[in-house]
Amino acid sequence: MIQWGFIMEKKxxxxxxxxxxxxxxxxxxxxxxxxxxxxxxSNFHHHNSGHMYFTLKDENSSISSIMxxxxxxxxxxxxxxGMKVNVHGYVSIYExxxxxxxxxxxxEPAGKGALYLAYEQLKAKLEKxxxxxxxxxxxxxxLPKKIGIVTSPTGAAIRDILSVVRRRFSNLYVLIVxxxxxxxxxxxxxxxxxxxxxxxxxxxxxxxxxxxxSIEDLWAFNEENVARAIFKSSIPVISGVxxxxxxxxxxxxxxxxxxxxxxxxxLAISSRLELExxxxxxxxxxxxxxxxxxDNISNRVKIVTGKRIFFHPEELFAEKTQNLxxxxxxxxxxxxxxxxxxxxxxxxxxxxxxxxxxxKTLSRGYSITSKKETIVDSINNIDxxxxxxxxxxxxxxxxxxxxxxxx
Numbered sequence: 371m372i373q374w375g376f377i378m379e380k381k382x383x384x385x386x387x388x389x390x391x392x393x394x395x396x397x398x399x400x401x402x403x404x405x406x407x408x409x410x411x412s413n414f415h416h417h418n419s420g421h422m423y424f425t426l427k428d429e430n431s432s433i434s435s436i437m438x439x440x441x442x443x444x445x446x447x448x449x450x451x452g453m454k455v456n457v458h459g460y461v462s463i464y465e466x467x468x469x470x471x472x473x474x475x476x477x478e479p480a481g482k483g484a485l486y487l488a489y490e491q492l493k494a495k496l497e498k499x500x501x502x503x504x505x506x507x508x509x510x511x512x513l514p515k516k517i518g519i520v521t522s523p524t525g526a527a528i529r530d531i532l533s534v535v536r537r538r539f540s541n542l543y544v545l546i547v548x549x550x551x552x553x554x555x556x557x558x559x560x561x562x563x564x565x566x567x568x569x570x571x572x573x574x575x576x577x578x579x580x581x582x583x584s585i586e587d588l589w590a591f592n593e594e595n596v597a598r599a600i601f602k603s604s605i606p607v608i609s610g611v612x613x614x615x616x617x618x619x620x621x622x623x624x625x626x627x628x629x630x631x632x633x634x635x636x637l638a639i640s641s642r643l644e645l646e647x648x649x650x651x652x653x654x655x656x657x658x659x660x661x662x663x664x665d666n667i668s669n670r671v672k673i674v675t676g677k678r679i680f681f682h683p684e685e686l687f688a689e690k691t692q693n694l695x696x697x698x699x700x701x702x703x704x705x706x707x708x709x710x711x712x713x714x715x716x717x718x719x720x721x722x723x724x725x726x727x728x729x730k731t732l733s734r735g736y737s738i739t740s741k742k743e744t745i746v747d748s749i750n751n752i753d754x755x756x757x758x759x760x761x762x763x764x765x766x767x768x769x770x771x772x773x774x775x776x777x
Contacts, residue, residue, distance in 0.1 A: 385468065393463040396470070402461040407433075407472065408480055411453045422449060426457060426472060435459075437474040445477060446589075447488035454480040485585050489592050492619055496594070501601045502622045508606040510626050510637065514574035516543040517638055518605075520563035523548045526581040527610070527631035534635035542639055545573065551580035556590035561599040568603055575638055576603060578620060579610040579631040591618035600624050610634025737762045749774050 396402050409426040416422050420439030425432050435457065442449075449455070459474040479487045496502065521527050523546055535542055547563035550556040560578065567573045578600065580591070590596065591611045600607045600623045609624035610631040621627040628634035738761040739746045746752055752771055760767040 386465065389463050389465040389468050392470075393465065396462050397460075399461075404458070404460055406456055406458050408454070408456045409433075411449060411455055412451055414449060414451045416449075422474075424449070424451075426455075433461075434464075434469065434471040435474050436471060437477065441475045442477075446484050447479065448491055449477060456480050485589060485592075489585070489619070492592065492594055492597070493622065496597055496619065496623065501597065506601070508625045510606050510608065511574050513539075514542075514638065516545060516573050517575045517577060518545045518547060518563075518567035518570075518573040519577045519579065520547045520549050520560055520567070521577075521579045521631075522551045525551060527551075527579045530581075530630070530632040531577065531579065531610075531635040534632050535639065538636065539639045550590070552583070552587045552590055557593035557596050560590060560596050564599045564603055564607070568605055573605055576605050576607045577610060577631075577634050577638055578607060578624070579634055580612070581631065582613040582616060588612050588616060588618055591620040593619075596620055597623045608634045608638055749776060 407426060409428050409432075412425045412427055412432075414422070414424040420443070422437040422442050424435050424437075426435045427433075437457075437459075456478050457472070457474045458476040459472050461470055461472055463469070464471050478484050500506070519528065519531060521531075528546060532544070535544060545567070547566060549559040549563045551560070564576060564578065567576050578591070578596075580588070582588075585592075588611060591609070597619045600609070600620055606625045608626045608628055609618070609620045610628035610633060611618050611620060612630075614629035617627075626637060628637050739758055740761070741752060741756055741758050744751075746758065752758065752774065754771055754773065756771045758769055758771060760769065
């Protein structure tokens with residue numbers, strides 16, 4: 371019996387073929403091609419290339435994720451391990467390893483807005499660096515001569531500020547540095563305005579200001595470059611951004627925070643009426659102080675002029691004069707006593723000297739013979755023919771040696 375069979379060829383695929391096939395399947399899937407996924411970030415790594423690598427996980431599963439630099443450069447906050455996020459992207463196959471992963475093109479914080487999170491992160495960072503520390507705050511001048519204002523030249527903020535200036539001190543010099551106050555280019559223009567005013571050398575105070583708006587509208591004043599420019603400024607800075615309930619990073623780094631643009635102007639300059647009132651009060655206090663001082667001096671003069679010593683000033687020196695006389699007498703007595711002692715000592719020494727004097731010996735009949743000022747005390751010191759001098763009690767005898775005899 372003959373049995374018939376069919377032999378079918380086996381189809382063998384390369385791994386690369388399977389990876390490409392699965393990648394095409396995922397790309398054509400309407401869900402996996404564009405979806406939002408929520409989870410917790412772990413194993414986060416921001417590579418030197420700029421790309422972000424992390425794992426997105428929930429309680430039971432995880433998926434490897436990548437966000438290329440072209441996408442993550444637009445983020446307004448820092449991604450960190452443990453952060454709850456919602457991510458958008460697509461699922462695909464990474465062919466070299468044959469694993470599927472999530473390619474992310476957008477991330478937003480879960481539960482908090484991205485801008486709010488970025489605000490909190492930057493605030494914590496700058497606070498840790500000390501940019502909000504009170505000891506670095508510069509004093510606001512009482513009455514600045516020139517104020518530089520960085521703001522929009524057409525916005526409500528500048529109108530409010532100028533209205534306050536005209537009302538409180540109309541002759542104050544104000545320099546407006548035009549700047550965008552919202553949008554991508556606003557922060558760099560605000561920084562340029564602050565730096566320009568610092569370079570001028572004639573500005574006493576800077577106001578950085580804009581009117582109210584949403585957090586997106588005010589975001590330029592939450593940028594790190596604006597905060598650092600305010601902190602770096604050698605001129606005191608007042609921030610007047612938004613409404614009273616709005617707080618920006620610029621408010622924390624500024625030397626003084628005003629709740630509104632109008633309040634910034636009021637804090638920057640004193641009212642002319644208030645100054646005049648203060649000057650009048652100070653003038654009155656000064657006059658009263660001078661009068662009190664003069665009255666006090668006058669009373670002291672009366673007391674002094676009424677004293678006996680004022681009419682007889684010589685009595686001031688009476689005791690001193692008496693002490694001087696006593697000292698003078700004491701010196702005279704001591705000198706006389708000292709001279710007497712010296713005189714007595716001299717007398718005793720003179721007596722001793724006279725008793726030892728050769729003249730005393732001569733008075734008893736003795737004589738002294740000398741040759742050329744040298745005493746002759748031996749016959750060996752003299753020769754026949756020598757001139758000699760003999761001293762006796764009442765004179766001298768000059769003679770010539772004719773002969774010598776030994777003893």
